[in-house]
Amino acid sequence: MPVRTVISTVDDFHDAVEAIALGEGPVAVDAERASGFRYSQRAYLIQLYRRGAGSFLFDPPAIGEFAPLQSVIGDEEWVLHAASQDLPCLREVGLDPVRVFDTELGARLLGIPRVGLGSVVEDLLGIHLAKEHSAADWSTRPLPASWLEYAALDVELLIDLRDSMAVLLEQQGKLEIAAQEFAAVVAKEEKAPLAEPWRRLTGVSALRPDKHLAAARELWLARDELARATDTAPGRLVPDASLMVAARALPTSRRELAGLKQFSGRASRSEIDRWWAAIERALATDDIPVHRRATDTLPPPRSWADRNPEADVRLKNARAALTAVSEERSIPLENLLTPDFLRRLAWKGVEPLALETVQEELAALGARPWQIELNAQPILQAFVEARQTGETPPIAES
Template identity: 30%
Template structure:
């Protein structure tokens, strides 16, 4: 049921009687800074509503509906919480089938997960519909079927995954990961150090990159433009490494969207000047060189983590991603729990990993590797 009349929303939601419902969002914000919903799907195997987010700026009726003791089942909640929140929808009780699948060693993609767990085959061309214009109206039959397919099976899928988590003794793992994911989704994780290649720049170039990145963020927010559409990361890094002085030089650095870049050239050149005058950025890890022991310890931690993950039948990155292990080595821990705390591991991860990681760390931090060549002091280990 496609709903684009505000007066029909409450009655349409009332027609969905189940206490566990699938929820999904189709977005049309690829060129925008802020995530926005174009369509919100709510449903079960019996009934699916397609709520027209183009017609509705707010959906407080959906917020009330989900707050009435219902469980909203989403797949990869981090993708949908922001656009829902912008419409005033904050589910009080959620489940995430992607997190559950990861902790069970199952496919994380919805199509593969449905095929393995429920033997359901989604026939829509996912890649094509992901590129579709979800703000276009009317929706084609194919788009409507695809959108409904993303929520139709979610309640049944969640019930099956919840049973499997309980049987495997992993329900508490799931609850911790869900809470962590929801909290992280509400935080602004954008940072200039995430620009690819930033770690290889010298301290002065890093200062210029930071100034350029912060100005691009300001402009992107103010004009609701996707940052990489305004100025691609690669262009920012190039400008930081090889600064320019004129608008024409600036524009020539970009191979696309030069008109848009020219509009904001003065602001970016001013930012580049601020970066030139700013103090150099500190080197990674406070300027301390990565010793051969550090590199050996980092590699040993990754190997030990991979062994535990293999035994559990889950991906090593699900058990613990690599970057936190790098922080553990940089912190020079004195005991197993400190090592885990430096990596910000959740309790379930700490319980599984503290002994094996500590053994790997202490074995690696020996003089035996002292004569090996040291790593680049600014290189971030592979993540």
Template identity: 35%
Template sequence: MVTTLSTPRDGLPALCTTPSQLRKAERTLAKGTGAIAVDTERAGGIRYNDRAFLLQLRRAGSGTVLIDPEPHREVVGPALEPALSQTTWVLHDAATDLPSLYALGLYPADIFDTAVAAKLLNITPYRLPELSAALIGYTMHKSHGGEDWSRRPLPKAWRNYAALDVEVLLELAQACQKRLDAAGKSQWAKEEFEFIQHKATPLAPPRWEDSKAANSVSKPQELAVIRALWHHRDALAMAMDVAPHRLLPDKAMVAIATKRPRSVSQLMRLSAFPRDLRGHAGEWLNVAQAGIAAQPWPKRPRRQSTISASAWKKRDPSGFERLLAAETALEQVQADINVEADTLMSRRTLRKVCWACIHQGEELEQALDQTLLRPWQREQAQPVFRAAGLC
């Protein structure tokens, strides 16, 4: 029998917004025991960056605490650090939450990721409501995930939704750990958790070179236009605290760079240029033209790439057969060890390793060093590499 939670079992906690309330929340958490369930709500598609606008924390003996970091963002880290820094955090899909938590100056002793545990156990779907229902008999209503979490005041229904995200997370982690132990996968999980924890970084300033628009053009003069438009858009977005794509979509930047309009009327005729920006068309045209005038024009950085499957098959049929043998072996090994697809290794990673060994003459260990595969993955993937004749 599955119980659906519509409200927190202990009632909806108050929202902590002031420095004194933050310090009281830390003392409350410090009185608890064991790991702390942690979640965030962000507004990256609406605001300039993906910072946290709500923190949800829960610990045995402490209950749930809701934190609004926005009014006193610089205080949150120092206020909560004593309770959080020496403790295991339990998260669901930690890679999405950790950057915003690190940006607040909050770092865990270590983590447990229930979504990653589910993938290692090949339990699907691994969304929090379904996973909780399958393992501990609880699920929850999830109806406010796409809200603008920067809105203030936060509606009570939204806070209720957010509190439920950590309501059963500690119990779920215990159930996952038991299954990992029984399956002999606890070490695998430990390596995955450490990798996620140390790979995550605080919210980094974006770079124009990494934008979708920059990767959609190739000519130097097109890149020059993208660079100018991106920097202008970024400065405006930062000042307005708005997601950059809401000011000028990437597809509009690409259209301007490739079509090179010479007048406002030509710019406004571009189908990708938003109608609601027509009053600012002259501004964006001037920015694009200034980009062309700025010398030197940037060049697309040369990126190491792997040949496509079709080109590989045509160029080297025998080598391609070795890749196919490795891909077949990968499917079999993942089935044998019972992990979700791509958890052991993605096909893209496998192709890179095979290409490096077969066509670039690298030793297998040398090729593997260019990947981010963890020790457990390297060990379990040995049959895959043998199938390709790499070892």
């Protein structure tokens, strides 16, 4: 077993770039973060493999600037597993592909039931790939040898996996489908930051729009400030559940806050002044958050029968139709068409009820050409049948 070393100096980095330039074919890329340990989602290790060049493990915080590597591999096909997870942190250091082959997405399109890298490698290559370090703190320095071995194997098998998968995609007539999906991964824009990210606190929607809700906001903001300053995952400082305990209790003194047994976490007592100051701001403020934000989120489908019965029938008919297509094509339903697209189409309906209109609506929502080709006609037929039945749900027999 080779001894894995991490490239952490500029000179070694440039030597590696020269070696990679002499390689051939696609470039396998992976990145390791420290999710759950650090505030940032930066890459703490970047792995790369190319035939004719070998494998390389880069230390992004030490190297900093990856432009020389980008200039060498930028126009090549990059092979990643679950590319959407790694592209943000790769782009953060200047690594940005123009073409990818996503082996996780490819596995979904092939109808493989388990799409984790270890499972797919075992299914298609017959190799057992241990995944025991996937949730490790990759900001650790120095990185243990066993972690480096795990990280290198993640990319060293990707090219063989890509080649095996490409053969199967061609046999199933899905190469063009895969190409469109891979292009969509590269082109997808990052989500804009939430205007009020504190509302992601679990259980916050149950609080009344009063000082309690203001306390939840102020506590979240105080924790976020500390987490950002110390580059620590917020939940490791004080868990969400503890913030909610304090917001519901709304203590009127620092001592009362400190006395809440369920207000726990590694920083719950060492930073008690910070949390009490947040509570004080909430108690003093006149800026009370509204209970609900304006949103274009649709109501849950379970409520449609009462709130929009015509849409409920359209959705149920269309789901049944697309499930049949999914089974026929061996493509998971969620990959056949983004579920939110179907819900939005069913909620408002289509006028005029024609194939061209359905196609236009799907395109406007962001469906890929292959998805429109496979789904537009079944959706149209489902909506027509819903209209012919009066778009009224059947009355259940007692």
